[in-house]
Amino acid sequence: MDDGEFLDKLRAALGEGGVTADPADLEPWLTDWRGRVTGNALALVSPRNAGEVQAVVRLAAAAGIPIVPQGGNTGMVAGGVPRPGDRAIVLSLRKMNAIRGIDAGDNSLVAEAGVILSEVHRAAEEVGRRFPLSLAAKGSATIGGLVSTNAGGTQVLRFGPMRSLILGIEAVLPDGSLFEGLSSLRKDNRGYDLRQLLAGAEGTLGIVTAASLKLVPAAPHRIVAWLGLGSAYDALSGLRALEGAVGDAVESFELVPANALALVLKHIPDTRAPLRSDHDWHVLVEMRTSGDVAMLRTIAETALATLLEDGLIADAAIAESEAQAEAFWKLRETISEAERIDGTGAKHDVSVPVSAMPGFIESTAPQVEAEFPGCRVIAFGHLGDGNVHFNVQPPKDAAPGWVAETGVLVSRFVHDRVREVGGSLSAEHGIGQLKLEEFARLAEPARLAAMRSIKHALDPKGIMNPGKLVPLANPGENS
Amino acid sequence: MDDGEFLDKLRAALGEGGVTADPADLEPWLTDWRGRVTGNALALVSPRNAGEVQAVVRLAAAAGIPIVPQGGNTGMVAGGVPRPGDRAIVLSLRKMNAIRGIDAGDNSLVAEAGVILSEVHRAAEEVGRRFPLSLAAKGSATIGGLVSTNAGGTQVLRFGPMRSLILGIEAVLPDGSLFEGLSSLRKDNRGYDLRQLLAGAEGTLGIVTAASLKLVPAAPHRIVAWLGLGSAYDALSGLRALEGAVGDAVESFELVPANALALVLKHIPDTRAPLRSDHDWHVLVEMRTSGDVAMLRTIAETALATLLEDGLIADAAIAESEAQAEAFWKLRETISEAERIDGTGAKHDVSVPVSAMPGFIESTAPQVEAEFPGCRVIAFGHLGDGNVHFNVQPPKDAAPGWVAETGVLVSRFVHDRVREVGGSLSAEHGIGQLKLEEFARLAEPARLAAMRSIKHALDPKGIMNPGKLVPLANPGENS
Incomplete structure (x- = not known):
């Protein structure tokens, strides 16, 4: 079958509006959002329902033409764009953007693959529930992509990654059959857990077309605090002490080093340091309860006072308004953007056992900086999950090709250290093309x-x- | 290779003490604990470490002889015993019973497959943590079996089934290779989640030899209450109201119908009804906190008082001592035993969406009793998980072969009703041979x-x- 014949069949199946083959129209879909990879494709196809996805898969299987599923194209490892030289089609799920149902009594919601994360947040809130997974790309990332990459984010500490929040999955398998696993059952021991196999499979085993997701009770009030402290070790001890006092209410515990905060303050407008004092390390902590928030605040204030007394933290500020809470979060969520403005670097999304993370950061950063003179480590993120973004900035005078040349060596060096402590070179971003x-x-x-x-x-x-x-x-x- | 030759090779690999082929010694390992299936096997082999398991798998693969992994032999579906007529070996993991490590700072523990669940509970308690999965067979069930069947139990409501508590798995794959996935990483997106594929695979994809498990903070004090109420609908409304008041603290919410309580009081010594009044339905609820238990008790009492006022429950008793809490739990945990003493029946472990469960019970029980005159439904269990054990007792005058004949028809009828509401015929017991x-x-x-x-x-x-x-x-x- 030649390409034209194949495209004609796709058009017959999806209608003219479902197939885009003009190179100019195609172009925006071929590059990952970090701009690392630009691939090639014959066409972009945009099915409107699972039946159309099945039709596309059958046609592609018959023609032997690969399919690259794409959601919001916010992935970090170029898993949702084709490779250079591919003779593939990009299959966008964006037209499948219905919330098929929401059942507050069952604490569940069914969303099609193309629904944007912030839409799921909104729908859950409307019925007095919430969907407890969030990340910086929430305004663009889609449910299908979040499922297929087992996305993480800032609430994993309490609720686990996407994998933990999936009750059911509907997917088109590579033979064109439909896996109808979209129930909201809490317990289901019928054979291999195909849902958990498809979650995190990055579209290599089928195309997720919808997911049934777990909701939790609403917790509209939050307590957000910014802590200044002396070491990553103290941060972890502080987390454990805080958990002992307030229990599950700790939803986020994000580590921010002084150099990351400085980058944000330099590059991102309308930001300012939450504390007057300087510290080597900072932590953004968020606590929530569906119960009595005033009581939680009292307990949290007492716990933070104890941390100060014990010397685990040096200073702390609790947000006095939702605007101030947002301002604290902005400092955390714009670190990647500030890094990008500042210049490129070698980025790593690593995990190690939680108790090993402070030691990993404090020992590996100087090793990297000694092995690659002039480089600077910025390690920030989800300390309580044992997951930090361990990024390495090139020397000031680095050549333009640094990332592709020295950066590759830096990554090998970092990943070797991660392996030595039994860690993972991909905690939450996946493997895609780049890893x-x-x-x-x-x-x-x-x-x-x-x-x-x-x-x-x-x-x-x-x-x-x-x-x-x-x-x-x-x-x-x-x- | 003939059987004798194969057994000689096993003895050479494991030593004489590792292989039992005498029919009299073998016999206890060939029947499942419910006594439903007695299979055949050439030998029982008892490796002491993963290397010996690898050796057995390689020998069995070369000889084409099947392996039946067995832990505590407490499974409900005869998944851990051979089939009648099998030319297989039973591979017992009981000698692999070491807790390899426990890391309180990391909230994790590594247990070999043969470690008994109550040993894991004890080890976690010693370091101020707990392992939040429990079930009636906790004194015999082993970690390997609990992983391989994705066991449920009475704390799924808060902590999820075994699948949710697995951080890592070590397993011998069918080609004899060792899958070394025993890390305690909270986040790991390196490819397909083989841990989640092996969990619940009932030993059909490999032999789990150890698991790294998630611990949670200790919560030594508990509040246990027994509620009397008029319907399963009220029970679910009561659960949602209680969760609104006390949040995640609700760990168990077990539904007990009047006929199940009556069976227990009739057959199990040293039991008595917690309430003086009679009710069609009862609920056993357990709440725990790692924080201030006095505060939790105050909140819980207020919430239960509101449920009484609102008419969702008719009566309630809060256990005033640990002994009384144990006595309440005994009423729930001996239901299966009381059923067994009372006579056999057709048993079903079904799940439906949580919000559909009250309607399912209240409509399906009379349908079954109408379709099979003289039968009686006893539906009890994990209401908050949408999972009940929907058991059907035969008519008083039933013939001895009732289970194998009419019982099979009853099961088909029940499972058809389950399928109509999008449920599962196996919520937590697995499939094994019996389903x-x-x-x-x-x-x-x-x-x-x-x-x-x-x-x-x-x-x-x-x-x-x-x-x-x-x-x-x-x-x-x-x-």
């Missing part, structure tokens, strides 16, 4: 062999998002 | 096809616990 080589280099053979077997079993023709997530046995095939 | 036919009858083709593909990909020789969980394409092959 495929490193994953293949470091993964245990048994893990890779099992993944390849599963991939081949469910997608024998290899049409589902090839070149992402699953390192092939022959590394040359990946590129 | 394989019903699963095959009711499952969607896409789900079965995907399961078979995965099974064949990872276990092409079909040596891992055949005839359990995965219905083969040709039903004749299952038996």
